[in-house]
Amino acid sequence: MNDVAPMANHINCGLPQILIAQGSPYENNAYQLGQGKRLYDWFNCKGCHANGGGASGLALTDGWWRYGPDPVSIFLSIRDGRPHGMPAFANRLTTEQIWQLTGYVRTMGAYSAQTAAPSRSDEMESRPAENRAPAATDLRIPPSR
Amino acid sequence: MRTGGISLALVCAGCTGRQTVLAPMGPQAAQLSWLLWSFIVICAVIWLLVMLVLVLALQHRTVPVQHSERRAAVIVGISIAVSVLVIIALTVMSYAATRGLSVAADDPVVVRLLGFQWWWEVTYIDRRLDRTLVTANEIHIPVGRPVRIEFSAADVIHSFWVPNLAGKMDLIPGRSNDLTFIARRPGVYRGQCAEFCGLQHAHMALLVIAEEPAAFEAWREVQLQVARLPETAEQQAGRTFFTSQACAACHTVRGTSAAGTLGPDLTHVASRSTIAAGLLQTTRGSLAAWIADSQTIKPGNNMPMVMMTPEQLRAVSAWLADLR
Numbered sequence: 356m357n358d359v360a361p362m363a364n365h366i367n368c369g370l371p372q373i374l375i376a377q378g379s380p381y382e383n384n385a386y387q388l389g390q391g392k393r394l395y396d397w398f399n400c401k402g403c404h405a406n407g408g409g410a411s412g413l414a415l416t417d418g419w420w421r422y423g424p425d426p427v428s429i430f431l432s433i434r435d436g437r438p439h440g441m442p443a444f445a446n447r448l449t450t451e452q453i454w455q456l457t458g459y460v461r462t463m464g465a466y467s468a469q470t471a472a473p474s475r476s477d478e479m480e481s482r483p484a485e486n487r488a489p490a491a492t493d494l495r496i497p498p499s500r
Numbered sequence: 501m502r503t504g505g506i507s508l509a510l511v512c513a514g515c516t517g518r519q520t521v522l523a524p525m526g527p528q529a530a531q532l533s534w535l536l537w538s539f540i541v542i543c544a545v546i547w548l549l550v551m552l553v554l555v556l557a558l559q560h561r562t563v564p565v566q567h568s569e570r571r572a573a574v575i576v577g578i579s580i581a582v583s584v585l586v587i588i589a590l591t592v593m594s595y596a597a598t599r600g601l602s603v604a605a606d607d608p609v610v611v612r613l614l615g616f617q618w619w620w621e622v623t624y625i626d627r628r629l630d631r632t633l634v635t636a637n638e639i640h641i642p643v644g645r646p647v648r649i650e651f652s653a654a655d656v657i658h659s660f661w662v663p664n665l666a667g668k669m670d671l672i673p674g675r676s677n678d679l680t681f682i683a684r685r686p687g688v689y690r691g692q693c694a695e696f697c698g699l700q701h702a703h704m705a706l707l708v709i710a711e712e713p714a715a716f717e718a719w720r721e722v723q724l725q726v727a728r729l730p731e732t733a734e735q736q737a738g739r740t741f742f743t744s745q746a747c748a749a750c751h752t753v754r755g756t757s758a759a760g761t762l763g764p765d766l767t768h769v770a771s772r773s774t775i776a777a778g779l780l781q782t783t784r785g786s787l788a789a790w791i792a793d794s795q796t797i798k799p800g801n802n803m804p805m806v807m808m809t810p811e812q813l814r815a816v817s818a819w820l821a822d823l824r
Binding site: 393397398446447448449450451452477 | 673744745746748749750762802804805806807
């Protein structure tokens with residue numbers, strides 16, 4: 356599961372064969388998404404990305420991905436870090452946890468209706484819930500940054 | 501008759517185990533035990549009287565018709581009055597017993613108990629911050645001194661239940677409850693989560709260890725120290741692996757750079773008698789088994805499988821088993 360072969364700029368590649376064979380459990384399984392949501396809180400992703408809206412870190416819900424929208428790019432961002440402050444979590448999370456977190460991060464924006472969703476938040480939502488219908492905002496407008 | 505005696509003996513044998521309301525070891529538990537026995541005796545007497553009346557009624561079925569309605573009214577009236585009196589008496593007894601459960605005490609040992617899925621974080625509060633102590637799954641208390649436990653939970657509702665010492669109290673996320681009790685006799689009292697909290701609710705045990713005050717203070721001094729330094733090369737390798745890999749992201753070992761707060765504090769893990777909240781005895785083997793595949797031992801727990809070689813597993817288990 357750790358065996359990904361991205362392009363030279365560490366962006367974009369197909370899912371590892373094992374995840375395809377399993378039917379992408381980290382995208383389509385509510386338990387895995389729920390674990391990802393807990394990890395997002397426990398490992399202080401909120402410290403920089405807030406509830407997805409972004410703060411000192413980039414926004415995760417606006418539909419724009421500096422390093423690619425595909426699961427492997429996000430997996431690599433978490434595992435190896437990215438320039439300008441995103442730390443590497445390779446020695447802080449197991450490979451499975453990084454995939455769980457990847458799956459969750461991809462549900463935050465929710466641009467298409469999903470059959471699997473993480474559990475409900477305990478606190479007040481500062482953005483539409485992950486399990487809502489697709490986003491209504493027009494994604495053709497790039498973020499101001 | 502003989503079968504009856506044997507089954508009675510079996511029932512009583514069940515009552516004298518480690519974890520029972522019927523063997524109170526402190527004034528609060530004694531009050532609850534007394535209340536329980538009072539209810540049992542009073543309700544048993546009432547049940548016997550009702551059965552007696554029933555048998556008599558079945559034996560004398562021919563009542564003169566002309567008197568029956570008036571007599572029935574009188575009997576029903578008396579029965580209702582007696583029932584109301586008995587229920588009021590039981591309510592008053594129950595109220596008095598529960599009122600006496602939470603006593604305000606001078607100079608209690610203050611312990612903060614935080615419930616997690618599926619283990620307990622135990623924090624001893626002290627006026628001096630450097631004497632505040634974090635451990636897990638075992639509460640050591642001094643005999644004869646009041647102990648105030650403040651309850652809260654990190655995820656879902658749990659419940660504290662150590663029947664030999666006190667009543668139940670819920671641990672509720674975002675809310676603080678407390679309970680004060682005294683242990684009169686030294687001993688190890690088992691408790692467990694008494695509010696269904698998920699897949700491993702049954703494997704969420706807690707030990708309360710009541711000791712003489714001197715032994716308690718000695719235990720506390722040992723626990724306040726940072727983790728022992730590794731003595732062998734293998735233990736050193738275990739420590740290095742632990743602090744440089746994912747282990748340290750969730751667990752704290754004071755005296756090292758490991759300072760995670762999502763899992764139990766492991767500074768003195770080998771001084772505790774069990775791991776995984778009462779599931780396994782603490783041995784090097786059980787520690788290694790837990791690290792290698794905790795999801796088979798306790799499915800659903802939040803400990804992930806950290807990939808490591810057999811040598812690394814041996815090293816980490818050797819180091820953890822030495823953290824007394």
